[in-house]
Structures are given as C-alpha cells and as structure tokens.
Amino acid sequence: MVCGMSGVLHLVAISVNQIRTKRKAKALSLLRKRGFAAQSGTISLPGAEPSLSETASKVASRFLWGGLTTIPATAAYNNGLAGAFWISAGWVWPLFLLPPLAVRARGRFRTSHTILGPLRESYGRWVHALAILPCLASTLIKASVNLSVAAKVLSALAGTHPMACAIIIPTCAVVC
Structure with a gap:
C-alpha cells in the first residue's frame, strides 16, 4: 500500500514538475536572450528554489525503493526465488520512472x-x-x-540454521 501511494505521489509530482519546468524554461530562455548566462541543466533564476512537489518526489522515491527491495525479498524468504521473480516482474515500471527523476535531481542539486x-x-x-x-x-x-x-538462501545451500547464517554473513564481510 505504501508503494502504491508512493507511485501515485510520483505521478502527481512529475506532472506538477512538468508544468513548472515549462514555465521556468520560458523564463530561462528570456534571460538567455537578454544576455544572462546560466549553467546547462540548472535553472539559475533569482530566488528560485525547489518546489514542495520536487522534494516530495525525492522523499517518495526513497520509500518506493525501500518497498521495491523489501517486498520481493520477503517473497523470496517465504516462497523461494519464484515468488520474488513474479513480484519483481510487476515492479518493473519504477525502473523506467526513477532514473529520469534521478538525472533531473542531479542536474538541479549538483552538490548533493x-x-x-x-x-x-x-x-x-x-x-x-x-x-x-x-x-x-x-x-x-x-x-x-x-x-x-x-541468510535463508545460505541456510538452504549449506543446510545450517538461518540464525547462524545471519551471523556468518556480516562476519565474513568484515573479515574478507
């Protein structure tokens, strides 16, 4: 449910951002015609700051990715790898939606x-x-x-208890 709400919030934020971007692009082209230079990809208007929808889109993408990794991982834990495959197949659309948002956010906030x-x-x-x-x-x-x-996958492969595997995995990561 959280992931569905995040997806709806993304679509609303994207549509609001498209409208705002068109307005800012017109203002930026007017500034360029008058001789003011701006960096490519950024809007350097006086007093321009990111809107609430842009910030909400970034916050929602954080929790959407959390859902994208948690739900298939839980399905793999309960049902094996086939469960995670079928759930992940339905979550492909954010893979096409989030990279353009990330590129756009990187263009606006170069230092973050x-x-x-x-x-x-x-x-x-x-x-x-x-x-x-x-x-x-x-x-x-x-x-x-x-x-x-x-740990569940390692316990299935090695035949050990999942709790022992949950201790072995970070230990091996630190030692190796």
Whole structure:
C-alpha cells in the first residue's frame, strides 16, 4: 500500500514538475536572450528554489525503493526465488520512472549526494535533521530484510540454521 501511494505521489509530482519546468524554461530562455548566462541543466533564476512537489518526489522515491527491495525479498524468504521473480516482474515500471527523476535531481542539486542534500539546501538544517530519522529507519529495515533473505538462501545451500547464517554473513564481510 505504501508503494502504491508512493507511485501515485510520483505521478502527481512529475506532472506538477512538468508544468513548472515549462514555465521556468520560458523564463530561462528570456534571460538567455537578454544576455544572462546560466549553467546547462540548472535553472539559475533569482530566488528560485525547489518546489514542495520536487522534494516530495525525492522523499517518495526513497520509500518506493525501500518497498521495491523489501517486498520481493520477503517473497523470496517465504516462497523461494519464484515468488520474488513474479513480484519483481510487476515492479518493473519504477525502473523506467526513477532514473529520469534521478538525472533531473542531479542536474538541479549538483552538490548533493543523497536525498537529504536538497532538503538541507531548501528548508534548512532542522528539516534535514528530522528527515534523517525516516531515511535511517527505512535503511535499517531494508538492510535487515536483505540480511534475512541472504541468510535463508545460505541456510538452504549449506543446510545450517538461518540464525547462524545471519551471523556468518556480516562476519565474513568484515573479515574478507
């Protein structure tokens, strides 16, 4: 349900951003005609800052990717690899939707490396600090789900207990 709501939020944010981009492109072309130079791919209008829909799109993509990794991993844990394959086959559309959003976000926020960078640049340090908590929680959930699925696969291959495999995997990652 969260992933479906994130997908709807993405579509709304994309349509709003398309309308805003057309308006900004007209203003940018007027500035270029008058002799003002701008970097390619960025909108350097005075007082221009990212809209709420752009920020919401970036936040939603974070949680959408969380759902994309968690749901097939849970299906693989419960039903084997066939379950994850069929669920992942239905989730192909974000693979085509999110890369253009990532390229566009990278063009607008050249100095940021994560989703938290645009939040800090747009809304300040307090919003940045508050946004760290859900991002950290979703990262921990995804890491634990991926570790449990890897432990289940390793236990099926080696014939050991999944809890022992869950301890072996990080240990081998640190040692090797």
